[in-house]
Amino acid sequence: MSANIPVKPKVAIHKFSSCDGCQLALLDMGPELLSLAEQVDFVHFAEAGPCDPDTQVDLAFVEGSIATQEDLDRIQRIRAQSKVLVAIGACATAGGLQALRNSADGTQWVAEIYSQPEHIDSLPQSTPLSAHVKVDFELWGCPVNSLQVAGFINHFLLGVLPRNNADKVCTECKRRGLPCVLVSRGIPCMGPVTRAGCGALCPGLGRDCYGCYGPAENPNTDALAAQFRRLGLTPQDIARRFENVNNFSPAFLDAAQKLRKSHHG
């Protein structure tokens, strides 16, 4: 990344096929968003007010997956007009929940669900931004949180990218002093294969992580699946644990397919 960052860089927040939830990571900051707005110039942030989608920016945060022809054309334009492009959230980094259709016959679904299917213009697959354009950094999570987004901006203003923390959720869980719920409660926690960033939100509430931050680096999905079998889950139950919002991330897709195969074979 170039260290030539303007005094008040221009920032855009774009949205593709998604629920808008990741943009709340900014809006949820409250007063801190105001001090952030003194550091950067939010030129396009439709959910907060400013609307100028076609302007050149120093930094673009992009939420959502590429699911329609219109998405496909627009992401190319946004890439061309943005010096640094950051994918935010499970849709933009992995294709999102809507990527569950990637392994199904989408045309048939559309025909069954909609009375006038001709109004639906969707690509056969919902895909992450990185399948189409160069992505400079990815913030994973469903949704991403304020610390991730503010952390990125704070590094960006110094002309550097933040550390790409792909460690497991367990690292955050243990730093919080939480007992492992997989061990003490025998519940199928996805923490050992899931990327940190949430601060171990679910284990902190006595619940099992469901993998919404996507795969961690070096994830041993086979070993976790084997442990879930010992907890009494069927291969189909376990496949469903991987077929969540990050179902189309290669590590989780591969894990689910293996389990489906073992179930049928």
Add this chain to the structure above:
Amino acid sequence: MNASFSPARFLDFSGLDTLIQAIRSAGYRCMGPAIENDALVLRELTGARELPRGMQAEQAPGQFKLTHDAENRYFAWANGPQAIKPYVFAPRESLWQVRRDEKGSLKFESFTPQPEKTALIGVRACDLAALTLQDAHFLEGQYSDSSYAIRRKSLFMVAMQCAEPAATCFCASTGDGPTPQSGYDLSLAELPDGFVVAAGSEPGQKVLSMLDLNEATPEQIQSTKEQGEAAARRQTRSLPARDLRPLLMNNLEHARWDEVAARCLACGNCTAVCPTCFCHAALDEPDAAAGKSLHVRQWDSCFNEGHAYLHGHNVRPDTRTRYRQWLTHKLATWHEQYGRSGCVGCGRCITWCPAGIDLTEEVAAMAKGS
């Protein structure tokens, strides 16, 4: 029991609260056992009635299950996932910050921790042995860690003899338990009608003298001795030797490393619950609006990607090399650094491994195949 302090006393169960109040009146916040997420953790304690009396814990590889103790004892389990480590080696702390002043020059400020004086109630012999190893790492040698030293001084240790080892315990094999030998302020051993209490430090002696207790009888002291010996005999796991340098260092290419890597999640839980693991990472957290940057230290693990990252290259890219690093450091190369093994036999890495990997089994397999 330590000879330089007054003889051991006997505290009946009704006096346990008096002991806790005496420690509190000496200015300590008491942290004692509590149940959270179906596990035993240390949480603030204001009186004996808050103790989870009558609990036991069945431990097995990858399993921790709370059960009830037929004898309704106060401390009838071996250990929970954490004890002393987080109170001396903070999971995350700010070391210093740098800010730019009006003239544009950088100004560095260091942080000094100001921990509350804290008594840890119910720490075990293995925990105290581990603390000695953490001291060796953080305090001894050329550089002493000031944050660790300040926290260490704020603690008051109330040790508890282990009467009920878990199936995962092997402190008798490492020589670190089950009866606390040193490193405590007060040491307790639970008998059917109360506790034998001994002081092991001046602050411990001071607290003990606040209580009007009779000397423990020779029979009571004998009972605690026998209880400790029985607890050692009941341990089912062990390591084949205290010094495993030859076994592990001569088997760095053993096929077992691949086999364990297939089961290992590389989640780092073993290193987080290990009372002697001390690895940490430093990171910077800039705050543009405040014009400053925070330098933070937090627990790291040899199972994490960044731990073995050298400029442009990761020297331990896979689980095989990361697990091997952990086990060979803990049980072999630790001897060269600190004069003994880094394992105190607490068994936490076995219980709290989500995949149920048992280091005693891995070592045995290595010994069998070499």
